[in-house]
Amino acid sequence: MSRTVLSLPKAGRKKQVEGFFSRVYALVAQIPPGKVMTYGQIAELLDNACSARYVGYAMHAAPKERGLPCHRVINRLGEMAPGMAFGGAEEQARILRAEGAAFKKNGRVDLALSRFVP
């Protein structure tokens, strides 16, 4: 099977793993509650030195223990991670709504209002 999950830096690993992932973590950690950011937005803030694809990938490898509000990071459509990254898209939407994020009738986040702009 193709694990290819790029295994995120394990806690027991050496230092200096902080390459691209930690950078995303730091940025996501700066997202205030009630606000969300798109992968492309983060990628752009990272000096465009990376592709939006990898930004989301950093989330996939982002350990929740790190206190990383990955649930505030969504795609440009205002949708969250497919499948179950947080327990379900509905659960995810509920969390963002609890933080005060603006939601559209479509059930998606209103990026026009909840987009975090540094």
Next chain:
DNA sequence: CATTTGACTTTGA
């Protein structure tokens, strides 16, 4: 060092 893959984005229809 080359290949593969991916929580995305953009453009066109």
Next chain:
DNA sequence: TTCAAAGCCAAAT
């Protein structure tokens, strides 16, 4: 908004 295809960059094997 949705569907489809291409582009993109970085890390793992």
